[in-house]
């Protein structure tokens with residue numbers, strides 16, 4: 001309890017007016033309609049935990065690990081209570097009390113050691129066909145035999161032959177007038193590598209120099225959502241020191257990934273403030289004015305929209321756009337990708353683009369996969385209903401979850417990041 005006290009679980013619990021506005025759209029409550037698995041229930045239990053009235057036993061662990069951290073509750077709460085943040089905080093206590101499963105510890109160790117991760121991914125790519133069947137049309141691969149932690153028949157992200165960071169030189173000049181850095185994120189670096197290729201291609205069209213900071217590390221979101229705060233502190237500090245070394249020489253750091261962007265722009269500062277590390281919180285805050293999601297920066301700081309319109313290209317396949325929680329709810333980014341895509345694609349809106357896809361983090365994708373699977377079904381159904389051939393979102397975690405949900409539901413719709421679609425349209429000029 002010592003470390004959690006400073007997060008004022010009781011104060012947040014007391015500030016809840018029990019209006020219930022957060023409940024109808026809560027991702028876990030939608031699939032498990034019980035008061036204990038609702039935002040109001042979670043913060044009530046956290047208050048009881050802080051007052052010593054609730055033991056952090058396995059049952060409480062199960063409850064607190066069932067939150068998808070989708071931030072719907074924070075967005076709609078009239079008191080703006082940060083339910084997602086207090087759940088993240090209590091997961092540190094859970095990790096300390098129960099430990100972190102071996103496979104998650106191994107994964108977080110790799111995230112802290114880029115070279116080792118590079119080597120593991122190369123090894124995985126070389127031998128992937130031994131264990132997996134490639135499904136290029138679905139953008140993934142399926143295990144050939146039962147694996148620990150992974151349910152059979154699941155569609156997992158394919159591995160790229162060379163990671164994005166190892167494929168390109170550090171400097172890619174395109175005229176020398178403007179210069180931006182790319183933060184790529186781990187899934188786009190190792191798995192969905194065409195996202196980075198497309199972003200470089202778009203910046204070339206715009207005549208903007210590209211700086212690829214080779215020493216960038218994982219943003220730490222997977223560890224933050226799991227309660228491994230040692231990994232969060234290590235990765236955030238290393239990235240902050242590194243970003244500071246080049247931030248004055250670039251116009252922006254652009255990120256084609258909602259979760260990484262939200263983590264860097266929002267959660268690093270919150271994380272350090274919550275631990276009383278004010279100097280690091282300030283350093284994280286100062287970087288923020290130059291951190292952007294890729295479509296946000298391209299739509300607001302370049303003439304890409306006009307250029308796309310000027311091509312006059314109408315792409316044959318229609319698109320339905322999913323709003324990643326970390327893009328729309330956390331950063332308010334939802335119009336920018338649509339504005340860009342609309343120039344060349346027909347957009348068919350799904351019934352609830354803002355509903356969480358059900359990715360939920362490493363624990364949800366492994367030990368609690370049944371919850372991710374249940375949350376993914378309605379999203380797959382609403383995508384199918386649109387009749388669109390492509391579903392897009394600027395988030396590779398959504399891509400992993402939605403691609404699998406579509407595969408499980410036998411829906412023939414392909415997932416693309418908006419920057420991939422924009423690059424495709426530009427190629428048709």
Ligand code: SF4
Pocket residue numbers: 025026027028029038039042066067068069070071072073074083084
């Ligand atoms: S973050 Fe999402 S899943 Fe968790 S309590 Fe809030 S609305 Fe429910």
Ligand code: SF4
Pocket residue numbers: 015016017018019020021022023039040043073076077078079080081
């Ligand atoms: S919306 Fe906010 S105040 Fe209302 S019940 Fe949910 S957490 Fe409490």
